[in-house]
Amino acid sequence: MEYLGLYNYWIAVVLLMTGFYAVIAKRNMVKKLIGLSLFQAAVFLLYITMDKVEGGTAPIFTADGAEQIFSNPLPQVLILTAIVVGISTTALGLAIVVRTKEEYGTIEEDEIQQIDGQDTDGYEGTPKDSDFSVSARKHRAENRSE
Numbered sequence: 001m002e003y004l005g006l007y008n009y010w011i012a013v014v015l016l017m018t019g020f021y022a023v024i025a026k027r028n029m030v031k032k033l034i035g036l037s038l039f040q041a042a043v044f045l046l047y048i049t050m051d052k053v054e055g056g057t058a059p060i061f062t063a064d065g066a067e068q069i070f071s072n073p074l075p076q077v078l079i080l081t082a083i084v085v086g087i088s089t090t091a092l093g094l095a096i097v098v099r100t101k102e103e104y105g106t107i108e109e110d111e112i113q114q115i116d117g118q119d120t121d122g123y124e125g126t127p128k129d130s131d132f133s134v135s136a137r138k139h140r141a142e143n144r145s146e
Contacts, residue, residue, distance in 0.1 A: 008049045015042030027109045029100065039142045040086040044079050051075040 015038055022035020056071035071087055104112050 001051065006046065012042045012046040012049065015039070015045065029097045029107045029109065030094075031111075033090060033097070036093070037090055040089075043145070044082060044086075046084075047075045047079050 006079065008124075019035045019039030023032050026032050026035060051072050052108070053069060053071045056069045059073055061069040062068075067103060100112065101107050104115055106112060106115075
C-alpha cells in the first residue's frame with residue numbers, strides 16, 4: 001500500500017510510457033508530436049515531484065531567522081526553461097508537418113516513405129538524379145573549372 005502513496009510517480013511513468021509508445025508506434029506525424037509532448041509533460045511532472053519536500057516552504061528568509069525547511073527552487077526554474085523549449089520544439093514540428101503535407105499531400109509516415117521509394121534508383125534511401133542533385137553537380141563542376 002505504500003506504493004499507492006507515490007501516485008504522482010506512477011502518473012509520470014504512465015505518461016512517459018504513453019508518450020514513448022505514441023512516438024514509436026504511430027505513423028501519423030501529428031500523433032507523434034502529441035506523444036512527444038506527453039513525454040515532455042511526464043518529465044516535467046517528475047522533476048516538479050522531486051522538488052517537493054515534506055513540510056517545506058518557499059525559500060524566503062524571514063527577519064526572525066527561524067530554522068525552516070525549504071523546497072528546492074532549482075527544478076522549477078529548469079522546468080520553466082524546458083517548457084519554453086518544449087513549446088518551441090512542438091511549434092517547429094508542426095511547421096514541418098504543414099510543409100510535409102504541402103509537399104507530399106499526406107502526414108502518414110508510411111505513405112511518405114512509399115512516395116519517396118518511387119524516386120529511388122534501386123538502393124533504399126538513395127534518390128535518383130533529382131533537380132537538386134543535378135544542380136549541385138553543375139555547381140561543383142563550375143567551381144572546379146574556375
